[in-house]
Amino acid sequence: MKITFLNLLILSLATFRLTRLLVFDKITEFIRNPFFDEIKEENEDGEMEVYYLPKKTGVKKFFGELLSCYWCSSIWAAALIVALFYLSPAISVPILLILAVAGIASILELVVQYFIEK
Template structure:
């Protein structure tokens, strides 16, 4: 199977963005919530901090551990996108282009914020 360097870079950006979407973004909290337990703790200043921890044991615990690990989720997202590339290429191309563009935009925005530009 041939894959150009450009396609590999675009694919990698798409995997990056899809993984961050599932692991961190607020918009996908509803996907993570069945697999996580919420714990609250007071910090030294008396403020309440909320922590999400994977559920204990079973399938929900397994998915909770997966969704709390950027590296673990990234592998599965790469496999999923690759399978889509093989079997449903008409879906693959637009999805990967949109995810890659969003991933690059997120990186650029993070860089701009770190430099206090704009």
């Protein structure tokens, strides 16, 4: 199967969105929680700040480290997306398009927020 520029763009945007979904989004917090310890500290202004540190040992440490690293997670997300694209294009293309469109929407939202805050 030949990768066209459009395919590469869709795969890239889908990888971007899937990675953000796994690493940052609130709706997937339940996936990340078993791999992190939550540390609460009071800052100089008296506000509570929450830090998430990967577990200390074993498989939970591995996945905690992986999920705390956007770059690391994106490699695995890209591998999953490309594998799905090649192994089952009929099933994966609609899912990848949804992720890609959501990725574009995320980027556009960042741009809009940037100009609103100025």
